[in-house]
Amino acid sequence: MPVEKITSMQNPRLKRLVRLRERRARDEEKAFLVEGYREVRRALERKVALDELYFSRDWFLGENEAALLSAAEAAGARLFELSKEAFAKVAYRERPDGILAVAPQWRRGLAGLSLPAEPFVLVVEAIEKPGNLGTILRSADAAGCHAVIVCDPVTDLFNPNVVRASTGVLFSVPCVVEEGPAVLSWLRARGIRIVATSPAAGKLYTDCDLTGPLAVIMGSEQYGLSEFWLSNADLPVRIPMAGQADSLNVAMAALITLFEAVRQRSGRRP
Amino acid sequence: MPVEKITSMQNPRLKRLVRLRERRARDEEKAFLVEGYREVRRALERKVALDELYFSRDWFLGENEAALLSAAEAAGARLFELSKEAFAKVAYRERPDGILAVAPQWRRGLAGLSLPAEPFVLVVEAIEKPGNLGTILRSADAAGCHAVIVCDPVTDLFNPNVVRASTGVLFSVPCVVEEGPAVLSWLRARGIRIVATSPAAGKLYTDCDLTGPLAVIMGSEQYGLSEFWLSNADLPVRIPMAGQADSLNVAMAALITLFEAVRQRSGRRP
Numbered sequence: 001m002p003v004e005k006i007t008s009m010q011n012p013r014l015k016r017l018v019r020l021r022e023r024r025a026r027d028e029e030k031a032f033l034v035e036g037y038r039e040v041r042r043a044l045e046r047k048v049a050l051d052e053l054y055f056s057r058d059w060f061l062g063e064n065e066a067a068l069l070s071a072a073e074a075a076g077a078r079l080f081e082l083s084k085e086a087f088a089k090v091a092y093r094e095r096p097d098g099i100l101a102v103a104p105q106w107r108r109g110l111a112g113l114s115l116p117a118e119p120f121v122l123v124v125e126a127i128e129k130p131g132n133l134g135t136i137l138r139s140a141d142a143a144g145c146h147a148v149i150v151c152d153p154v155t156d157l158f159n160p161n162v163v164r165a166s167t168g169v170l171f172s173v174p175c176v177v178e179e180g181p182a183v184l185s186w187l188r189a190r191g192i193r194i195v196a197t198s199p200a201a202g203k204l205y206t207d208c209d210l211t212g213p214l215a216v217i218m219g220s221e222q223y224g225l226s227e228f229w230l231s232n233a234d235l236p237v238r239i240p241m242a243g244q245a246d247s248l249n250v251a252m253a254a255l256i257t258l259f260e261a262v263r264q265r266s267g268r269r270p
Numbered sequence: 271m272p273v274e275k276i277t278s279m280q281n282p283r284l285k286r287l288v289r290l291r292e293r294r295a296r297d298e299e300k301a302f303l304v305e306g307y308r309e310v311r312r313a314l315e316r317k318v319a320l321d322e323l324y325f326s327r328d329w330f331l332g333e334n335e336a337a338l339l340s341a342a343e344a345a346g347a348r349l350f351e352l353s354k355e356a357f358a359k360v361a362y363r364e365r366p367d368g369i370l371a372v373a374p375q376w377r378r379g380l381a382g383l384s385l386p387a388e389p390f391v392l393v394v395e396a397i398e399k400p401g402n403l404g405t406i407l408r409s410a411d412a413a414g415c416h417a418v419i420v421c422d423p424v425t426d427l428f429n430p431n432v433v434r435a436s437t438g439v440l441f442s443v444p445c446v447v448e449e450g451p452a453v454l455s456w457l458r459a460r461g462i463r464i465v466a467t468s469p470a471a472g473k474l475y476t477d478c479d480l481t482g483p484l485a486v487i488m489g490s491e492q493y494g495l496s497e498f499w500l501s502n503a504d505l506p507v508r509i510p511m512a513g514q515a516d517s518l519n520v521a522m523a524a525l526i527t528l529f530e531a532v533r534q535r536s537g538r539r540p
Contacts, residue, residue, distance in 0.1 A: 042514075139522065144512025169517060206533045240532060242414025244312075247439060252409065252525055259526045260533070262510060263476045 006054075007083045014082075017054065017090040017100065023156050026105070032158035034101040035092050037061070041068055042168030043103060050077040052102045056087035059098030068099065077101065092160045105158050108176050110186045115146050119192055119213050120261065122254065123183060125151040125229060126220040133157070134165020135251040136218070141169040143258035148173055151180045154220065180228050187215050195261075196225055196233035197253050199245075205237035210261040218254045276324075277353045284352075287324065287360040287370065293426050296375070302428035304371040305362050307331070311338055312438030313373060320347040322372045326357035329368030338369065347371065362430045375428050378446050380456045383417050389462055389483050390414065390531065392524065393453060395421040395499060396490040403427070404435020405521040406488070411439040413528035418443055421450045424490065450498055457485050465531075466495055466503035467523050469515075475507035480531040488524045 006013060019025040020033050031051065034043050043050060053072045055065065073079055082090070090100060115121070122140045127133045133155055140148045150157060157177060163170055178186075187194060192213040197205060217233065219225030230236070239248060239256055248256070276283060289295040290303050301321065304313050313320060323342045325335065343349055352360070360370060385391070392410045397403045403425055410418045420427060427447060433440055448456075457464060462483040467475060487503065489495030500506070509518060509526055518526070 135522075138514075138517045138519075141513030142511055142517035142522070167514070167516060169514060172513065204536075206536075239529075240536070241412055242532075243411030243442065244408075244437070244439060246437060247408045247412035249408075252405075252412070255522055255525055256529045259509075259530075262512075263530070266474075266476075266510070 003079045003081050005081045006086050009086060009089060011086070013080065014086055014090050017102070020102065021092060021160055023159065026156065026158050030105045031102050032105055032163070033092065033160050034103050034163055035096070035099065035160060036164065037065065037068060037097050037099045039163055039168045040072065040099050040101050043101065043171050044068070044071050044075055046171040047075075048103055048171050050075065050101045050103050052080060053077040054080045054082055054087070054090065054100045056082040056084055056098045058084035059087055059091070059096045061097045065099065072101070093164070108174060110149070110176055110178055110182065113147050113174055113176060119146050119190065120265065121145055121147045121149060121192070121215045122258065123149045123151060123194075123215050123217040124254070125180065125217065125226060126154050126223070127250065128154045128221050130155045130159040130161030131165045132221060132249065132251045133159075134162045134167075134170075136254050137162070137166040137169045137173055137175070139251065139255040139258055141173045143262050145173065145258065148175045149183055150175060150177045151183055153177055180226070184232055193234040194229075194232065195235040195237055195257070196229055197239055197257055198225065198230060198236050199238060199241070201236035201238040203235075203237055205239055205257055205260055208235050208237050210264045214261060216254065216257050216261065218250050221250050273349045273351050275351045276356050279356060279359060281356070283350065284356060284360050287372070290372065291362060291430055293429065296426065296428050300375045301372050302375055302433070303362065303430050304373050304433055305366070305369065305430060306434065307335065307338060307367050307369045309433055309438045310342065310369050310371050313371065313441050314338070314341050314345055316441040317345075318373055318441050320345065320371045320373050322350060323347045324350045324352055324357070324360065324370045326352040326354055326368045328354035329357055329361070329366045331367045335369065342371070363434070378444060380419070380446055380448055380452065383444055383446060385416050389416050389460065389485075390535065391417045391419060391462070391485045392528065393419045393421060393485050393487040394524070395450065395487065395496060396424045396493070397520065398424045398491050400425045400429040400431030401435045402491060402519065402521045403429075404432045404437075404440075406524050407432070407436040407439045407443055407445070409521065409525040409528055411443045413532050415443065415528065418445045419453055420445060420447045421453055423447055450496070454502055463504045464499075464502065465505040465507055465527070466499055467509055467527055468495065468500060468506050469508060469511070471506035471508040473505075473507055475509055475527055475530055478505050478507050480534045484531060486524065486527050486531065488520050491520050
């Protein structure tokens with residue numbers, strides 16, 4: 001298929017790409033932006049369908065872009081070549097690399113998760129900052145979580161900054177968006193214990209048994225966990241804090257807790 | 271002292287504030303910017319001298335700014351009131367809160383550190399991203415590190431994004447900037463063991479004894495640790511990675527390692 005060229009700054013496709021930065025447009029179109037060579041490559045590796053791929057050679061940083069374009073086209077994406085100026089208009093990043101794709105959103109339900117006998121999942125509630133949500137996805141990926149469940153999202157999973165901060169993990173870790181009560185019932189039905197970090201908890205997170213079916217739950221940046229989750233947690237735990245009370249943000253607390261669980265679950269206790 | 275008002279966009283003080291975003295200007299003047307209510311409050315709490323404090327009521331978010339201005343003035347800072355537009359010009363943040371101070375830089379040497387019998391320090395080498403360096407400072411603070419030693423800095427400690435990402439921890443955790451060989455000699459002379467994370471290490475970080483005098487060392491985002499530190503590390507350790515190879519960045523790896531050391535050093539082993 002011949003590549004369509006876009007040079008007019010008035011081209012309606014450019015306006016649409018800018019609109020897709022906004023949640024309302026993403027929700028309406030059920031589509032989202034995937035910007036950057038690394039992120040698009042990971043989407044392709046994970047067989048995420050890309051509807052369209054916009055590129056501009058003037059912004060390319062390396063030598064591998066041609067192969068990426070071929071792979072995207074072979075996977076069904078329609079290609080558009082943009083002038084330097086046109087790409088600058090649609091690029092969301094400060095330092096664009098000339099690659100921007102549009103992909104359809106997906107919805108996965110709790111029922112669609114396939115989990116092992118001893119599930120290890122992360123539940124996050126009402127995270128506000130896309131950068132934190134993306135970092136949390138990376139942490140869950142590194143820790144080998146079987147799923148990330150997003151309750152009552154303030155920022156949507158398909159926010160461009162989530163895609164970016166997740167470095168493409170969004171395409172590999174199974175993510176479900178669901179309301180709190182449904183998640184709780186689902187966890188209870190499967191005998192998955194819920195560990196919640198709270199500065200008020202008496203027990204240290206390292207003194208709790210984090211083996212077996214486990215859900216680590218983390219609350220919002222500003223308000224922490226809701227009363228709903230605090231009162232339903234099986235294991236309230238505290239991370240010791242030596243310095244300023246707010247030195248650990250939610251993404252850091254999640255990472256620490258997940259890796260303590262990894263340590264215990266690996267059966268290696270020095 | 272009467273507060274000087276600045277409304278002219280041509281005022282040379284405004285230009286100087288913009289220049290101080292650049293390292294060259296910071297190095298020349300030996301001064302740096304502290305933007306934001308929280309950061310300035312922490313600087314004052316820690317008796318960090320502020321030369322000047324610029325404010326604009328049009329950007330204030332709360333009710334406590336007046337008390338902060340009084341405290342800054344009492345501590346010797348000269349106050350300048352800016353128009354909304356003038357503050358917008360000098361604000362570095364996307365969402366300014368009407369508070370911006372200039373403070374003199376400080377230099378602390380290794381000899382100036384006062385450490386307990388079993389020191390627990392973090393050494394970072396050639397960190398490139400200010401946001402990572404700031405996050406690492408927060409982690410060191412939360413973990414109760416006695417000092418952070420910055421080797422061969424690519425980004426300087428006084429970068430506005432370090433100040434910001436550290437949420438003011440820069441003012442409380444003792445930080446030293448020094449070259450690698452001097453740091454190594456200093457560690458060796460004090461019998462401080464060096465633990466270095468590396469994907470190539472055989473032993474897991476949780477299987478190593480991280481008690482006693484300890485330095486955790488982390489390398490740059492792009493290149494990892496230099497050969498110098500890798501070959502001089504006493505304990506090469508590996509953090510297990512379940513997902514994408516790059517899911518853990520340097521700040522995340524530092525946090526995980528520091529909190530495993532905290533666990534072991536607390537003497538609580540479940």
